[in-house]
Amino acid sequence: MKKIVGKFFIKLMGWEIDPSLPTEIHRCVLVMGPHTSNWDYFIGMMAFWGIYGIDLKQLIKSELFFPPLGWILKGMGGVPVYRKSKNNMTSTIAKMYGEMEKLTITFTPEGTRAYNPKWKKGFYYIALEAKVPILLGYLDYSTKKGGILNKVFYPTGEVEKDIDYIKSFYLNIKGKHPENGIYTK
DSSP, X not given: OHHXXXXXXXXXXXXXXXXXXXXXXXXXXXXXXXXXXXXXXXXHHHHIIIIIOOOOEEEEEGGGOOTTHHHHHHHTTEEEEOTTSOOOHHHHHHHHHHHOSSEEEEEOTTOSSSOOSSOOOHHHXXXXXXXXXXXXXXXXXXXXXXXXXXXXXXXXXXXXXXXXHHHHHHTTOOOSSGGGSOOOO
16 A cells, blocks of 8 residues: 555656665665755655655654654654663664664754754764665755665765765755755865
8 A cells, every 4th residue: 555655646746766776785774865845754755665665764853753643653664762861772773773684764864954064973873883784865856856876885984984975975966945955064
């Protein structure tokens, strides 16, 4: 049913999603960018259901998990993050990768829909600790095209260099609100 719903909404909204994926990747961190609108989440979920057939997990601030929205978010793969409590979220999530045969967790490293040059790096440290690749997904509102770069990136441990590399992929991709997009330093 999710596949039918996803395909329907992607077509209805006029998006073209590249169906190709890197082969043999069953566990990964997926970075989506640029994140400039609440529509990014909806379009992305419809693409993953309808085009890729992948059940994504997303870390979402716990404040949004109130009924009935919380039920909907959990049904769509949302995992509440309690940002105010001190916990070792990186290790907890990295451990999930070790316990599951298939797991894709998506991240928007900007952490906000507004312009933010200082990315949150949790996605990077999770991939590094879990020893899983980082895939780069995108939604380009200027062309209404999206997809996942068909290139697998493994973090090297050189955090700033790797983050700059990842950001460089998004420089020419326009979000719904391009002024809030991703720029170089």
